[in-house]
Amino acid sequence: MPKFEKPRSMKDVATHYCPGCGHGLIHRLLCEVIDDLGVRETTVSVAPVGCAVLAYDYWDFDTMEAPHGRTPAVATGLKRVMPDKLVFTYQGDGDLAAIGTSEIIHAGNRGENISVIFVNNGVYGMTGGQMAPTTLKGQTTATSPHTRRVEKEGYPLKITEMMAVLDGVAYLERTSVDSYANIIKTKKAIEKCFRAQLEGKGFSMVEILSPCPTYWGMSPVESMERIRNEVVKEYPLGVIKG
Amino acid sequence: MKNKDKTRPVINKERCKGCGLCINVCPMGSLTSPGEVNKKGLRYAILKNEDKCTGCGMCAVICPDCAIEMREREKKS
Amino acid sequence: MKKRYLSTGNEACAEGALRAGCLFYAGYPITPQNELIAYMAVHMEGRGGVFIQSESELAAINMVLGSSAAGVRSMTSSSSPGISLKQEGISYMAGCELPGVIVNVMRGGPGLGNISAAQSDYFQATKGGGHGDYSVIVLAPANVQEMFDLTFDAFALADKYRTPVMILSDGMLGQMMEPLEFDEEIKPQGIIEKPWAMTGAANRSAQSIKSLYLGDGALEALNTKLQKKYEHIRTAECKSELYKCDDADIVLVAYGSIGRIARSSIDDLREKGIKAGLIRPITLWPFPYDEIKKVSKKAKKVLVIEMSAGQMVEDVRLAAEDDSKISFHGRTGGGVPTEKEIVEEVKELYA
Structure with missing residues (x-):
């Protein structure tokens, strides 16, 4: 059920995110799920390096920082010595799909019983809108000024599909926050993701397509439309595994 | 539609960043931006047409900043 | 037990x-x-x-x-x-x-x-x-x-x-x-x-x-x-081992494996009539600057031995008041200074 108020697991503070940024929305959804599952006091999360680096200022449960991309390794250390806790990482596309590719794949392959919230907005936001591994073909960024040309910059990385072939991975879903209906679906996916861990099924991850109006150079409303009209064509929504 | 007339969005003006997602998502067109800015200089949203609002809560769900809460309408005296 | x-x-x-x-x-x-x-x-x-x-x-x-x-x-x-x-x-x-x-x-x-x-x-x-x-x-x-x-x-x-x-x-x-x-x-x-x-x-x-x-x-x-x-x-938390430093004319400074080899060479040198002693830092950070300063003040020569081109020797130089007393013997790339090598080096310094 959708909630219409600030979740208990979220601190009552304004975030530093730009207007229309998807992070605030996704923060709220996962906090709602943590409230619904009643696990706030047994949750330990790992924040990434990227726009969400200050997540511990917004979440009212234990949260630690990891070096860029090492987030799943830090979560592995936490979960292995505290198997009774809900341990999840929150990672952007740079953290997860570029510098942390090795850590995410091996955490998945080991079947680490952790959950991953993977926020894909196709750019490096914190550093000023550079090209990410997930940047779309033809997209202009600070470091792909001639657009992303596949012959030079390669293809958008579909890391969630890559993860699907790993036997240790229990659950993968790609969702979006572009509309009311998809926001509700995203919340359900986060809940399934956390439940998979609580039931000891192994590695679970939700990839969430999220807007970055600032570095997409468009309004928040146009950004949501871009997800709907362009981004989902490259990154189709739905359950990928599990 | 039991709740139809019961709840209305209450917008935290200072928390609002003026992204406009709520205005866009509202099926009844009952939200707007008056063009005024809050202390941070951001054009916040307001509930323009309370009578048209059905209390569906889509604005609160799409708000990235927890700036909208659905509350029971205060009875007018 | x-x-x-x-x-x-x-x-x-x-x-x-x-x-x-x-x-x-x-x-x-x-x-x-x-x-x-x-x-x-x-x-x-x-x-x-x-x-x-x-x-x-x-x-x-x-x-x-x-x-x-x-x-x-x-x-x-x-x-x-x-x-x-x-x-x-x-x-x-x-x-x-x-x-x-x-x-x-x-x-x-x-x-x-x-x-x-x-x-x-x-x-x-x-x-x-x-x-x-x-x-x-x-x-x-x-x-x-x-x-x-x-x-x-x-x-x-x-x-x-x-x-x-x-x-x-x-x-x-x-x-x-x-x-x-x-x-x-x-x-x-x-x-x-x-x-x-x-x-x-x-x-x-x-x-x-x-x-x-x-x-x-x-x-x-x-x-x-x-x-x-x-x-x-x-x-x-500073820790070091001192071996026969009290009356030493020449003090060796070495740590780890080489500290141990240097220790054997002290006995050898003493048998040959050379008053040698050893400081073996056990904590490298914090480094035993004070201990080295104290011992090197009394000694005529200080010889630092390492399996490197000379790294700890810089800290020994910082510790010792008189830089001219200090010399270095090192081997690199898997070379290990032997007891004999150390004894020869000391004999040369002593001459």
């Missing part, structure tokens, strides 16, 4: 960690530390701990960062090239004030170098290694027994000061076998409460572990706090 074993240095180190209550180990294979990771693989689970062979050195140190943040005594080990990779994580652990033990079984460098013993990571270990203003406590064992003892002590030091501690060993020490003795009933020492640990916000408010301080002056405040801690460690 004390029992005697025949053990490699690497295995003694691992056993010392287990006896100290280390319940988490992550590592990656690299020669010459492989006996250590293999020992952990065999013994960790049986003692109720977690062993992970990680996908990389980066992952290993960051797993340790996670388990340590949960309040569990944790360790990783590697050899020189692998330790270079771990530097990122060590810097974060220092910044986050997380305890942990990192073992470097040094081999020759730079680059891939070779797999022979070397001491060429002294600078990296004692002068920071990663980015930022920080120090880690560095302990330098000189025999298999100390591989056990110093590793055992390292965990209590790490917890006490909330800091990473490095065991700086080398390939010779790691792989040689000799007797090891310890009390079967030995219990972990220096166990303290860790209220800062990431254990969930039950009956307390939510907390975080981080090294990011963006606020005006916030990072400077953290650094001031760290430096204060380091200053305290400098005064409280």
Whole structure:
């Protein structure tokens, strides 16, 4: 059920995110799920390096920082010595799909019983809108000024599909926050993701397509439309595994 | 539609960043931006047409900043 | 009851960690530390701990960062090239004030170098290694027994000061076998409460572990706090072994494997009528500057011997008042100064 108020697991503070940024929305959804599952006091999360680096200022449960991309390794250390806790990482596309590719794949392959919230907005936001591994073909960024040309910059990385072939991975879903209906679906996916861990099924991850109006150079409303009209064509929504 | 007339969005003006997602998502067109800015200089949203609002809560769900809460309408005296 | 074993240095180190209550180990294979990771693989689970062979050195140190943040005594080990990779994580652990033990079984460098013993990571270990203003406590064992003892002590030091501690060993020490003795009933020492640990916000408010301080002056405040801690460690934890220094005309300074070889050469030199003594730093950070200053004042000559092109010698020069007394003898790339070589060098200086 959708909630219409600030979740208990979220601190009552304004975030530093730009207007229309998807992070605030996704923060709220996962906090709602943590409230619904009643696990706030047994949750330990790992924040990434990227726009969400200050997540511990917004979440009212234990949260630690990891070096860029090492987030799943830090979560592995936490979960292995505290198997009774809900341990999840929150990672952007740079953290997860570029510098942390090795850590995410091996955490998945080991079947680490952790959950991953993977926020894909196709750019490096914190550093000023550079090209990410997930940047779309033809997209202009600070470091792909001639657009992303596949012959030079390669293809958008579909890391969630890559993860699907790993036997240790229990659950993968790609969702979006572009509309009311998809926001509700995203919340359900986060809940399934956390439940998979609580039931000891192994590695679970939700990839969430999220807007970055600032570095997409468009309004928040146009950004949501871009997800709907362009981004989902490259990154189709739905359950990928599990 | 039991709740139809019961709840209305209450917008935290200072928390609002003026992204406009709520205005866009509202099926009844009952939200707007008056063009005024809050202390941070951001054009916040307001509930323009309370009578048209059905209390569906889509604005609160799409708000990235927890700036909208659905509350029971205060009875007018 | 004390029992005697025949053990490699690497295995003694691992056993010392287990006896100290280390319940988490992550590592990656690299020669010459492989006996250590293999020992952990065999013994960790049986003692109720977690062993992970990680996908990389980066992952290993960051797993340790996670388990340590949960309040569990944790360790990783590697050899020189692998330790270079771990530097990122060590810097974060220092910044986050997380305890942990990192073992470097040094081999020759730079680059891939070779797999022979070397001491060429002294600078990296004692002068920071990663980015930022920080120090880690560095302990330098000189025999298999100390591989056990110093590793055992390292965990209590790490917890006490909330800091990473490095065991700086080398390939010779790691792989040689000799007797090891310890009390079967030995219990972990220096166990303290860790209220800062990431254990969930039950009956307390939510907390975080981080090294990011963006606020005006916030990072400077953290650094001031760290430096204060380091200053305290400098005064409280400095350790060295002095051997026949009281009447020494010539003082050798050497640590680790070479400290041990130098010690044998002292006896040889004394038999030849040369009054030689040895200072063997046991903590390389903090470095025993005062001890070296004191002893070198009385001595006519100071000879620093290392398996490097000359790294610790810089600290000895800082410690000694008279730079002209100091000379250096070093071998690199797997070359080991022999007892005979040291004796010849001293005889030349003495002449």
